[in-house]
Amino acid sequence: MTKGGSVLDRQPVFVLSQVCLNKNGRDILKEIDWRVGAGKVSIVLGPTGSGKTSLLRLLNRLDDPTSGDVLYMDRPIKTADVRDLRKEVGMVLQQPFLFDGTVLDNVLYGARLHGIDADVDEIISLVGIEKDMLPQDVSTLSVGQSQKVSIARAIAVKPRVLLLDEPTSGLDPTATLQIEELIAGLVDALSLTCVFVTHHIEQARRLGHRGILIIEGTCIEECDIQDMLSSPADERTRKFISGELR
Amino acid sequence: MSQLIASTVLLAIAIILTEVRRLGVGWDILKGAVRSFIQLMAVGFVIKFIFGLEQVQYQILLLLVMVVVAAYTARGRVKSMPGAFRISFISILAGASATLGVMLALDIIDASPNYLIPLGGMIIGNAMNALSLGFERIGSEVKQRRGEIETALCLGASPQKAIEPLVRRSVKASFIPMLNLMKIVGIVQMPGAMTGMLLAGADPLDAVRIQLVVIYMLVASTSITMLMGTAFTYRSFFNRNWQLMG
DSSP states (O other): OOOOSOGGGSOEEEEEEEEEEEETTEEEEEEEEEEEESSSEEEEEOOTTSSHHHHHHTTTTSSOOSEEEEEETTEEGGGSOHHHHHHHEEEEOSSOOOOSSBHHHHHTHHHHHHTOOOOHHHHHHHHTOOGGGTTSBGGGOOHHHHHHHHHHHHHTTOOSEEEEESTTTTOOHHHHHHHHHHHHHHHHHHTOEEEEEESOHHHHHHHOSEEEEEETTEEEEEEEHHHHHHSOSSHHHHHHHHTSOO | OHHHHHHHHHHHHHHHHHHHTTOSOHHHHHHHHHHHHHHHHHHHHHHHHHHTOOSHHHHHHHHHHHHHHHHHHHHGGGTTSTTHHHHHHHHHHHHHHHHHHHHHHTTSSOSSHHHHHHHHHHHHHHHHHHHHHHHHHHHHHHHHTHHHHHHHHHTTOOHHHHHHHHHHHHHHHHHHHHHHHHHHBTTTBOOHHHHHHHHTTOOHHHHHHHHHHHHHHHHHHHHHHHHHHHHHHGGGGBOTTSOBOO
8 A cells, every 4th residue: 555645745635723622621632733635544543532533523513623723625614514514524433323224225325415416336336335235224234334335325425535433443354454445445546535533553554644643632643654653753652552552 | 969978988998998907008098088189179179260260361371371381391301402491382382272273263162161271281281291202202312323313414414304213203202102092092991081971971972072072182282292392302402513412
């Protein structure tokens, strides 16, 4: 897989400046500065409960920051129409929630909402769903298949950015690798910008180009992920890599 | 009066027998009997007073008080839901006034306190129960199914669309008591209005006719209340940025 160091040369998709998030009196994110370059996979890395998901949720406005600015395509994200933003910035949650009905109903859920004429054959071939699965009721799917359907559903909307919140959690190693390959393939095939949340160092190494390490809501490092993992600049990064912080 | 005395003698015998057998419930039965006497006598005087209020504005005022109390009670089930009292009040008022209005307009009932107050009370009470059940169910569904709702939001669904399946399930649940009543009415359970009329010596077919009117009216008012209630309820779970709150 190619490793990019030139992502920031392109126009950043997201720019976060001094972003803080406080929920119920608790500081979840503290003064985060981060630039997400266009194309490729940006990794949000950190131990469980460090604020990774909370950070991701700010990028399609499932939440808004308590203070600080989030820019999307050079414009304050708050000025974007929420519906349009979520069409452009798709998100796949950690647990693949599928709606009652068939695989086809689910794949086309978002596309129908936005009146998009989605090419189902192309989508399922990209994601690796067999055509004979389309009329199948989603209650019969495995977790891995469900995650593929939820990814297919997200890309059917033709997003510019895909946010993935630990999409391989709960999957066995083989299914994990399949999903990773699928995501890398989608990024190339659809020229997607992907933000991938994980707490697995090896997964970050396999998938990512640039990355941000979050510990207890604070950005510890934000750089090329290979550099971060091979020569950590901060003691806390070293501790996280060595497994002392999990 | 002789009937009351005769039933009191029977009650006294029952108390004496339970005391002789040392069942330990004699004192409780006596307390319950005195309490029932006081409560029912008080209610009797109140109803007598109300039935004496010939002017329709007093009846409307009394019905409004009932709606306020019912809305306050229904709101008690979902104290955390913003605007629950307002939603309950409007919904119950709409259900009750539409149903009573149609019945008055079609001359099914007279605008006299003998009809308006007991029927109004029945309508408001049933609407309140259905709304309470619906509120409780929708509140717990939203709590349990945050992932499902946020998945829909991520795909660009409006809050109304995202919460639609949950609302449907909640409305269905709130109709269960009414649907059960219609299944067993006349077979397992003799409903109140019909029993009262039969005891008062009315023709059984007349009693059935009135009972049918009452049941259909209750179903109609409950439906209107639930439709209104759920139409407003979904908004209280979201903010204007299409974010699920809480």
